[in-house]
Amino acid sequence: MTLNTLLIPTDGSDVAQAAARRGFDLATQLEANVHVLSVADSSIATGAGYSGDSASIRRRLREQADVRATALRETATARGLEATAAVREGIPAMEIVDYADEHGIDAIVIGTVGRGGVARAIIGSVADKVVRTAPVPVVTVTPAAGETADQQTEFDSILFPTDGSERSTDAIDRCLALADALEATVHFLTVIDDDLAETLESIFDTGADPASERTEPVDEHLETLATRARADGHEVVVATTSGKPATEILEYTKTAGIDMVAMGTAGRSGFERALLGSVTDRVIRTAPVPVVTVRPNEI
Amino acid sequence: MSDLEHQHGSDCACPDCGDPRSMDFLDKYLTVWIFGAMALGVGLGYITPGVVGPIQEYYLVEIGLIAMMYPPLAKVNYGQLPRVFSAWRVLSLSLIQNWLIGPTLMFALAVVFFSGLVPPFPAHPEYFLGLIFIGMARCIAMVLVWNDLADGSSEYAAGLVAFNSVFQIITYGVYIWFFALFLPPLLGMDALVAGIGTFDITVEQVFWAIAIFLGIPFAGGILTRFGGVRTKGEEWYEEQFVPKISPVTLIALLFTVIVMFATQGDNILAQPTDVLWIAVPLTIYFVIMFLVSFAMGRGIGADYSTTTAIGFTAASNNFELAIAVAVAVFGVGSGVAFATVVGPLIEVPVLLALVNVAIYFQQKFDWAGYETGQLESTKPTGEDTTPVKTND
Numbered sequence: 075m076t077l078n079t080l081l082i083p084t085d086g087s088d089v090a091q092a093a094a095r096r097g098f099d100l101a102t103q104l105e106a107n108v109h110v111l112s113v114a115d116s117s118i119a120t121g122a123g124y125s126g127d128s129a130s131i132r133r134r135l136r137e138q139a140d141v142r143a144t145a146l147r148e149t150a151t152a153r154g155l156e157a158t159a160a161v162r163e164g165i166p167a168m169e170i171v172d173y174a175d176e177h178g179i180d181a182i183v184i185g186t187v188g189r190g191g192v193a194r195a196i197i198g199s200v201a202d203k204v205v206r207t208a209p210v211p212v213v214t215v216t217p218a219a220g221e222t223a224d225q226q227t228e229f230d231s232i233l234f235p236t237d238g239s240e241r242s243t244d245a246i247d248r249c250l251a252l253a254d255a256l257e258a259t260v261h262f263l264t265v266i267d268d269d270l271a272e273t274l275e276s277i278f279d280t281g282a283d284p285a286s287e288r289t290e291p292v293d294e295h296l297e298t299l300a301t302r303a304r305a306d307g308h309e310v311v312v313a314t315t316s317g318k319p320a321t322e323i324l325e326y327t328k329t330a331g332i333d334m335v336a337m338g339t340a341g342r343s344g345f346e347r348a349l350l351g352s353v354t355d356r357v358i359r360t361a362p363v364p365v366v367t368v369r370p371n372e373i
Numbered sequence: 374m375s376d377l378e379h380q381h382g383s384d385c386a387c388p389d390c391g392d393p394r395s396m397d398f399l400d401k402y403l404t405v406w407i408f409g410a411m412a413l414g415v416g417l418g419y420i421t422p423g424v425v426g427p428i429q430e431y432y433l434v435e436i437g438l439i440a441m442m443y444p445p446l447a448k449v450n451y452g453q454l455p456r457v458f459s460a461w462r463v464l465s466l467s468l469i470q471n472w473l474i475g476p477t478l479m480f481a482l483a484v485v486f487f488s489g490l491v492p493p494f495p496a497h498p499e500y501f502l503g504l505i506f507i508g509m510a511r512c513i514a515m516v517l518v519w520n521d522l523a524d525g526s527s528e529y530a531a532g533l534v535a536f537n538s539v540f541q542i543i544t545y546g547v548y549i550w551f552f553a554l555f556l557p558p559l560l561g562m563d564a565l566v567a568g569i570g571t572f573d574i575t576v577e578q579v580f581w582a583i584a585i586f587l588g589i590p591f592a593g594g595i596l597t598r599f600g601g602v603r604t605k606g607e608e609w610y611e612e613q614f615v616p617k618i619s620p621v622t623l624i625a626l627l628f629t630v631i632v633m634f635a636t637q638g639d640n641i642l643a644q645p646t647d648v649l650w651i652a653v654p655l656t657i658y659f660v661i662m663f664l665v666s667f668a669m670g671r672g673i674g675a676d677y678s679t680t681t682a683i684g685f686t687a688a689s690n691n692f693e694l695a696i697a698v699a700v701a702v703f704g705v706g707s708g709v710a711f712a713t714v715v716g717p718l719i720e721v722p723v724l725l726a727l728v729n730v731a732i733y734f735q736q737k738f739d740w741a742g743y744e745t746g747q748l749e750s751t752k753p754t755g756e757d758t759t760p761v762k763t764n765d
Contacts, residue, residue: 087459117611118531121448122517125397126619131521135528165607166452171733187455 077104077255081179082150083111083170085200086142092220093185094146096364098153099227100183100213104255107156110146111173112139113166151246167203174210181366183213185220186358205339205358211249211335211368218362229364231259233332235323235353238264238295245338245368250303252336252366259309262299263326264292266316278316320356335365398439399623400518407714410627414634425635434632434705438586438697439593441625444592444618445514445693449538452533457532463675463683467533470666470687471511472544478661479508480552483653488562498650499703502553503712506699509548509660510691511537514619519689519724523731525681533686542591545694546583550576574702582701587694622693629696629705630714636706656723663688663727667734677740681731684736688727692716 082097084090094110101108114135123126143159150157162169174182186201205212232253236242246262253260296312303310311330315322327335337354358365399406417424428434457464484503489496520530554576600709601610666687670680695713703709734740 082504087456115452115528117448117450117452117615118517118527120611120615120619121450121514121531121534122521122527123397123400123515124403124620124623125399126444126448126616128397128518128521130396131517131527134524165611168608 077180077252078106079109079178079180080104080106081109081170081174081182082109082146083113083166083182083184083200083204084142084146085112085166086138087088087185087187089137089187089217089220091146091185092217093183093215096215096220096227097183097213100148100229100364101155101255102153103148103229106180107158108150109158109160109173109177109179110143110150111160111162111170112143112146113161113169114139114161115166116164117128121245126327127187132217136161136311139163140179143291149349167200167207170200170204171207171209180215181211182208183215183364184245186214186216187335201358205367206369211252211366212284213364213366214358215364216359216361218360229256229258229333231261231330231334232256232366233261233263233323233327233330233335234299235263235265235319235335235337235357236295236299237319237353238292241338241370244298244370245301245336248368249336249366250306250308253308254306256331259311260303260348261311261313261326261330261332262296262303263315264296265319265322266314267319268316320360323357324360324362327359327361332363335361337365337367339367339369396518396522399620400515401721403515403623404719405485406623406627407630407718410630411634413630414636417631418635418637422635425632428632429705434629434700434731435585437625437628438700439589441622441629441693442586442590442697443616444622445592445691446538446591447618448514448595448615449594449598450535453528453532456528456668457530457536460679462673463670466633466666466673466675467536467683467686470662470669471537471685472540474665475511475662476509476548476552477689479504479658480556482658483508484560484562486650486654488557490560490562492751497650497708499708500647500712501557502703502709503651503695503699503715504654505553506549506695506709506713507655507690507692507716509545509552510694511541512686512689512699513691513693514622515720515724516685516689519685519728520682522725523681523685524678525685525731526678527682529679530682530686533682537686538689541691541694542587545587545698546580548582549579549698551654565761573653578702579698582698586697586701626693626696626717629700633700633705633710633714637711647711648715648718649664651712652719655716655719659688659723659727663730667731671738671740680740684731686725689720689724690716692720710725 080097081099082094084094097108099295100106107346114132116132116135118135119128119131120126122131139161143161147157147159160173162173165275170182182204184204186199201214203210205214222262234242234246234249236246250260250279252258292314296314299314300310313326313330315326317325323335326332337357339352339354354367360365406525437651458469483501485491486494487497487501487504488494514534516534517527519528521527597614605614621760663684666684667680670683675683695716696710699707699710699713
C-alpha cells in the first residue's frame with residue numbers, strides 16, 4: 075500500500091471541514107497529493123415539485139459543490155499541498171467511491187458524525203457507505219478526532235487492534251505500510267472479551283482456569299505479529315487487556331496517546347448491523363483519533 | 374467558468390451547456406392545470422352527469438388519493454435530515470413556525486372569516502374546516518421549487534421537508550382533532566358546532582382517514598425505498614424511480630379535481646365568488662407566515678439561504694394531504710373538499726410573488742452568509758452566469 079494520493083470529499087459541513095484538516099495533516103506527513111471532491115446530491119433535485127426533477131436545483135447544487143471544492147483546494151494549496159479539486163453529481167457515497175476508483179486514489183479521508191443504531195439504518199451515512207464499499211483504505215474522522223487544537227497534528231503511533239482472526243491479520247498486513255510511510259510506532263493490542271468468554275464457559279463448562287487458558291494463545295499471536303513487524307524495521311509495542319473490545323480499544327488509544335487506529339471492517343450493513351453492531355463500527359463512530367479501515371481482501 | 378472537473382450535461386453550469394434558472398413545465402403551470410381540471414369537471418358533470426357514479430362505485434377517488442400521497446412520501450430525503458438537526462437554533466425557529474405559529478394563525482383566520490363570530494362574515498362551517506385541514510398540513514415537495522427560485526438552501530429545504538413529512542404522520546390527526554373538533558366549542562362557536570354536527574363526523578372517522586390516506590402511502594414509501602435501494606440500488610431509486618413517480622401526484626390531484634367539479638359543478642357555478650372568499654384568508658396566511666419567518670430568521674442571525682428555506686416551508690402547505698383527508702371524511706362533493714382545492718389553485722401566483730419579495734429582502738438588507746450560490750442580480754460579475762467562488 076503506497077499512499078501517494080488522498081481523496082478528501084466535503085459536503086461543506088463542519089464535520090467535513092474538520093476531517094479535511096486531518097486529511098491535510100496526513101497528506102503533509104506522507105508527502106502525498108490530495109484530490110478534494112464535492113458531490114452535488116442529485117436526490118435533492120429529483121425530490122422537488124411535481125415534475126420529479128429540477129434542472130435549476132441541479133445547477134444550484136453544482137454551483138455550491140464548485141464553491142466548496144474550490145475553497146477546500148485553496149486551503150490545501152495554502153498548506154503547501156499539491157491539490158486537485160473536482161465536482162461530481164449523483165449519490166454522494168457512490169460518486170466518492172467511483173472517483174477513487176477512476177483516479178487511482180490510494181486512500182479516502184472522510185468525516186463522520188458518529189450516528190449509529192436505528193438512526194443510521196434509516197438515514198444512512200455517507201461515510202458509512204464509503205467505508206463499506208470503497209476499493210481503498212478509508213480514514214474516518216469523528217468530530218472529536220477533527221479537533222486538533224489540543225493535540226499534535228503528527229501521526230506518530232498507530233494502534234492495530236487484533237483478535238487473531240484472519241480478517242484482522244489481513245488488515246494489519248495491509249496497513250503496516252502506512253506505519254512505514256509515517257515512520258510511526260506500531261501498537262498491537264488484543265482485548266480478551268470477558269463477557270464472550272464467560273458466556274461460552276457457562277454453556278460448555280470447560281472447567282479450565284479462564285485467565286491463563288485464554289492469554290496463552292493471545293500472547294503467542296501478538297509475539298508473532300511483533301516479531302514480523304520488528305523484522306520489517308518497525309518500532310513495536312504489544313499490549314493485552316480484557317473487557318469489551320471497543321471500549322478497551324478506545325481506552326488504550328487515550329492512555330497510550332495513539333494518533334490513529336487501523337482496523338478491518340466486518341462488512342455488515344442495514345438492520346443486521348443495527349442489531350448486532352461491530353467493534354470496528356463502534357470504534358469508527360467514537361474514536362478520538364482518525365481510524366483507517368480496510369475491507370476484507372476477498373470482496 | 375469553473376476549471377474543476379465535472380460531468381457535463383444539458384443543464385450543466387458551464388457557459389457552453391448552461392441553462393437559465395427556471396421552473397419546470399409541470400410545476401410552472403399548476404394554476405392552469407387546476408383551472409383546466411375544474412373546467413373539464415364542470416363540463417363533464419353538465420354533459421354526462423352519470424359519469425361520477427361508476428367513479429365513486431369503484432373507489433377510484435380513494436385510489437386516486439392514495440396515489441396522490443404516495444410519491445412525496447416515497448421520495449422523502451432522509452439523507453438530508455442530519456443537516457436540519459445540526460443547527461438547533463434554526464431548527465427551533467422552524468419548529469415554532471411550522472407547528473405552533475402556522476396552525477394557530479390558520480385557525481385564527483378561519484375563525485375570522487368563516488366562524489360567523491366576526492361580523493360581517495357569515496358562518497361557513499365547511500370552509501372553516503377546509504382552512505383548518507390545510508393549515509395543519511405542513512409543506513410538500515413544491516417548497517423545494519419556490520425555495521430554489523428564491524435562492525434558498527436546497528439541502529436545508531430538503532431536510533425540512535423530510536422532517537415535516539415524517540412528523541406530520543404523528544401530528545396531523547392530533548392537530549385536526551384539537552383545532553377542528555376540540556377548540557371551536559370552547560370558544561363558543563355554536564353556529565359552527567351546529568354546522569359540524571350536521572356532518573356527523575367523529576374523531577374516529579378523522580383518524581381513520583388519516584391512517585389510510587397518510588399511513589398507507591407512508592408505509593408504501595418506506596417499503597419501496599428500502600426494497601428499491603436493496604434490489605436495484607440507490608442511484609436507480611433516486612435518478613430513475615423518483616422522477617417517474619413524481620408526476621403521479623399531479624395526475625391524481627387533477628383527477629380528484631375533475632371528479633369534484635363534475636359532482637358539484639352546479640353549486641360552484643352558482644357561487645363563483647366563493648373561490649375568492651377562500652383565497653383571501655389563504656393568501657393572508659402565506660404572506661404573514663413568510664414575513665414572520667423572515668423577521669425571525671433575521672432576528673436570530675440565520676443566513677439568507679437558510680431563512681428562505683424556513684420561510685417557504687412555513688408559508689406553504691401540503692394541500693394534497695388536506696384534500697385527501699377532506700374528501701375521505703366529507704366526500705368529494707363537499708364544501709370542505711372544495712375549500713382545500715383552492716390551496717393549489719392560488720399557490721403558484723402567491724408564492725411566485727413571495728419569491729420576488731424574498732429576493733427584494735436579500736438585496737435591501739444585503740443579506741449575506743449564504744453558501745448556496747449567489748443571486749443573479751447581486752453577482753459581482755454582472756451578467757456572467759459563472760458561480761461566484763471564494764477564491765480564484
